[in-house]
Amino acid sequence: xxxxxxxxxxxxxxxxxxxxxxxxxxxxxxxxxxxxxxxxxxxxxxxxxxxxxxxxxxxxxxxxxxxxxxxxxxxxxxxxxxxxxxxxxxxxxxxxxxxxxxxxxxxxxxxxxxxxxxxxxxxxxxxxxxxxxxxxxxxxxxxxxxxxxxxxxxxxxxxxxxxxxxxx
Numbered sequence: 001x002x003x004x005x006x007x008x009x010x011x012x013x014x015x016x017x018x019x020x021x022x023x024x025x026x027x028x029x030x031x032x033x034x035x036x037x038x039x040x041x042x043x044x045x046x047x048x049x050x051x052x053x054x055x056x057x058x059x060x061x062x063x064x065x066x067x068x069x070x071x072x073x074x075x076x077x078x079x080x081x082x083x084x085x086x087x088x089x090x091x092x093x094x095x096x097x098x099x100x101x102x103x104x105x106x107x108x109x110x111x112x113x114x115x116x117x118x119x120x121x122x123x124x125x126x127x128x129x130x131x132x133x134x135x136x137x138x139x140x141x142x143x144x145x146x147x148x149x150x151x152x153x154x155x156x157x158x159x160x161x162x163x164x165x166x167x168x
Contacts, residue, residue: 026067026080028076029080032063032081032087035088036087039056042091042094045090045094048094048098049090049093049094052089055086055089055090056087056089060083062079
């Protein structure tokens with residue numbers, strides 16, 4: 001009796017498993033799903049090409065819907081191909097925007113370096129001007145001392161000359 005009981009259970013299990021495996025499959029659609037999931041797992045694509053990825057998801061949904069309605073393999077393949085193309089567009093859009101951001105950042109960095117260089121040049125020019133002004137001030141001080149010394153010597157000479165005239 002036990003053998004009779006196991007046999008119907010085995011048939012039921014086989015029927016369940018075969019029923020699960022009868023879900024229609026399409027290689028192009030599976031590949032499109034794989035590409036889409038890969039793109040969705042990429043944060044750059046999610047952030048920089050969200051609209052394009054959304055369009056790819058909608059195309060993938062149309063392909064899934066066509067498969068579930070039993071449309072021809074050619075139709076499903078075409079819709080899966082379109083979904084894969086839109087995933088590719090989303091990935092390339094993300095790459096382009098990443099490169100554009102890199103260029104923008106490089107331009108900003110270049111501008112910062114140029115500004116720093118100009119600031120350094122201006123600071124060097126200010127230091128040079130300050131040194132030149134210090135040299136001019138020192139030369140004026142030396143000229144004033146020389147002038148004062150010359151006046152003192154002229155006064156002393158005039159006094160000596162006056163003394164010599166008085167002594168004569």
